[in-house]
Amino acid sequence: QVQLVESGGGSVQPGGSLRLSCAASGSIFSIEYMDWYHQRPEEPEELRELVAGVGGGHDTTHCANSVKGRCSISRDNVSKTGYLQLNNLKPEDTAVYYCHLMQLRFGSEEHYWGQGTQVTVSS
Numbered sequence: 034q035v036q037l038v039e040s041g042g043g044s045v046q047p048g049g050s051l052r053l054s055c056a057a058s059g060s061i062f063s064i065e066y067m068d069w070y071h072q073r074p075e076e077p078e079e080l081r082e083l084v085a086g087v088g089g090g091h092d093t094t095h096c097a098n099s100v101k102g103r104c105s106i107s108r109d110n111v112s113k114t115g116y117l118q119l120n121n122l123k124p125e126d127t128a129v130y131y132c133h134l135m136q137l138r139f140g141s142e143e144h145y146w147g148q149g150t151q152v153t154v155s156s
Contacts, residue, residue: 035059035145042150055115055132067115071128
């Protein structure tokens with residue numbers, strides 16, 4: 034099993050910034066992707082939306098169109114920690130942000146989710 038612990042959420046005013054962290058521990062073999070999803074208030078889990086991700090052989094990064102230009106994602110492969118920096122936050126960024134990890138073990142994919150961290154953007 035792999036455990037993911039997110040931190041860094043909170044309440045900010047529009048235009049502010051937050052840096053979210055996701056620390057992975059446990060039975061880690063080969064992390065392929067670390068992604069961030071958000072789930073807006075009153076939306077069901079199936080509408081959880083990909084915000085940003087980092088992975089692949091060259092740690093390729095990707096930010097969704099909704100946050101492009103305001104997003105920076107990275108991961109530290111030594112400490113097994115992923116980071117999501119969001120700048121110029123908008124009220125529509127308000128959501129619970131979940132870290133997701135996919136690793137390969139003996140050729141099989143394993144998916145893990147963190148417990149989520151709340152981000153609230155309001156004046």
